[in-house]
Amino acid sequence: MENYYDLLMQDIRFEEGLNACMNCGVCTAICPAAEFYNYDPRKIVDIVQTKNNDQILDLLKSEEIWYCGECMSCKTRCPRGNAPGLIIMALRSLSQDLGYFVESEKGRQQLAIKRTVGEWILKYGYCLYLEGVGTSLHPEQGPVWDWVQDNWKQVFKRLGANYQGDGPGILRRIPQEAMDEIREIFEVTGGMSRFQKIEEFSKKKAEELNMKLDDGIDNEYFRHIYKADNKTHTRS
Amino acid sequence: MSKHVVVIGAGVAGMEAAGRLAKSGYDVTLLEKESTAGGHINDWYKLFPDRRNSSEVKEYLEDLASSEKIKILTGTTIEKFNMKGSSYLLMTSSGENLHADAVIVATGFDLFKSSRKEEYGYGIYDNVITSADLEAMFRKGRIIIKNGSAPKTIGIVHCVGSRDEKVGNLYCSKLCCVTAVKQAIEIREQLPESNVFCFYMDMRMGGAHYEELYREAQEKWGVNFIRGKVSEASENIDGKLIVKVEDTLAGRPLKIEIDMLVLMAGMEISEGGRRLAEITGLNTGENRFFASTDHHFGSNISNLEGVFYAGTCTAPMNVTETISHARAAVMEVQDYLKKDIV
């Protein structure tokens, strides 16, 4: 079995984020996720610093590591200079690279993010590319968003955008050479590999769960991971 | 002719050292930068562990330091410090030149400036006070919040300015836990209707009778101990403080509404000590206190020959330890000055 602590140490964020925890609890005290979820960042750091391989493996498969909102409020306060938020990021990265993320309901959601944000980055050069992403996927955006979606190009022109245009400006078309460089960066640095792993492990899980997983977002598995809530996550 | 020793600082360590030096036959000049002698003993109400009056200790020290062989100069600092042959030449802030055959540095400590722990709001929110502020309230006989009423719920925060990378003090100030327990009992005694919470990381009860005091606080006085470092304090529209802390033993984050928050401020090398280190070339350690040459058998010995340390200028200490340390410094001076006698 792999030594998960050693693997975590290869992530620079882990090395920066963990300087021996004395369990004072300031992180959990201020953590928004700890308020609402069954989550305690102090416990996670405490487990990780024991270097216990079995317990770290459990974490990689758990729901716990997916509750953090990466606000970094913990980093501001820790008297040992730790950053539970950075440790969480290292755990999440390792969980995806080893495929354990599909063992938890929250972890499985990574495919949804990869197929939206991830694809937008590679295709357009933006993390968000929202023409067509309306209130059916995001009802909380409200009636004003329906109006924006219905009149997208005109609204953006009205407000000074250069939508899909050449040259600088809001939501411009980023030149193909630039997009090729981004793609190449993803290839060289392991970004594409990460995306592929998210896809492969998710496909296997979909088969296991007997759910259909095609490309894109309009399929059974995607809809399932996007909405499923087994109601065990929040504090009563 | 008597040898002349200069003692810098007339707090507990300085007064004890000066008194013992005088009894041993030395002439002593005792320098104090404030307008009165006594140092922090002037500020305390009752001392742990047995809660005896601090005035009794102060009287003992004043009596000891009242010898004819001791000249006390208050409102005086050292401006220049040079070695001359085998003795030291000190120039005071009033222009006086002192020849010292030996020097004892007893410049003591300052409390950590709690406003530096910004998230607790000291100096911003009205009802956030320090342990020193609370002692002053005890001396006046009234514990009140800004609106003049007595607080019902009081929170005590351990480790303010200690064990904390964020404020640059990695060390433990040793005495804050027992101070917190003492003050919790004193609050409960004066305000029987009150509810007192101590928010701690560890209970450092390492002195004689400290642990018993902790138990008394729980059993007799009903003080609540919650294991968690306070993360932040904020003020709501009614002037009450909202404290965020995790009860780490229960594994739950808490938001507690309290009337008054008492910060257990840690100890740092005093401002006077810092300045003295600069003009003398005396070494300070990583924790910025004066660095003695050996932890075990040289804790009074500095890097300058003939200059010795007494008391909290080297490390956090209680009154008992300070007095012992000062007596040991006098012994080092005696050994040092006897060397000239064949």
Add this chain to the structure above:
Amino acid sequence: MNIEGKKVIWKDYQKEIADDKFYYVRSCVRQNFFPGSETAFLKIMRDVLGKDVYEHPCHTTCTGIGYHSDIVPVETTMTVVARQFALMNEVGYENLLPSCITSFGLYTEILDTWHHFPAVEEKIRIQLKKATGREFTIPKNLAHASDVIYKFRKDIALKAKYKLINKNTGEPLKVVDHIGCHYSKMFPSKGVGGAEYPYVLTGMIEEWGGKIIDYPERRHCCGFGFRQYLVQANRGFSIACSKEKFESMQPYKPDMIITNCPGCPMFLDRWQYVINEMEGKRYGKNGEGIPVFTFEEVAGLVLGYDPWDLGLQMHQTDCEPVLEKMGIEYSHEDKFQLTADNKSELLRSFING
């Protein structure tokens, strides 16, 4: 509350903010939700303050949202950021000016990591060269767009047409300042005023006539949480965070909220709508809501720009209550006008000065 205590802290946390010759990198969230804000920002910088602000057409996202939802590995993000630096070097600029707070936090974090771990910086140099042939140097100055507006807040005040004052009562408007978590929580010394009592927005509000409110949950995250919003099943977390803030600020009767992060105003705006839909609960006076603004929008209003040129019509929580209070002249009919011919004229003149 003793404001003097805060002033001492504000004095301690000063920050180097460049004076001119800025290299602007855009925000993914702002471009999609607050395009008027970025347009207004450039107009203020160039036309009002006379600054040189350059935007490279080939710059991309920093991948911050992907990084913080953990789909993008740290080395990928670092190399994309290195490319951003390389493009800036290419056109001879040294002062990096991100529009997004997550970007700002990310650039600060990466520069700090490289400073402490030079081997990592070296590795990224090699990877960037291999992938793109590019080389880079570290920016001389890094300041967020709100830092720059803060720096020039007095110049803006001098040119102001309106103040943040209730014209009926003569009282300063009560303003909640909401700072993006990634502005100073990671590196307090890199934020004006530090992490506990940030001054970057307070300074603007005070200069422009308003009064800042302190309330218990001031420092609480708005709840974006990256993956906690992006995936529908997690959105309860996001709305719970914002709701906690609204409940905490409501007793202080704020007139408006100002923000510097691109995501926060979107959430604080939309979640008010959702809380009303779900629970029938409304905030603000008589349930009118608490309008939420980007700092660019507030600067623009103070300078007298038309609210609909600033993009306030894209907010779900109506901004009109604040416009009324400030005595700003605006046309109700024009709110949802798109590109009628006369509107194009107005827009052209707005953009071109």
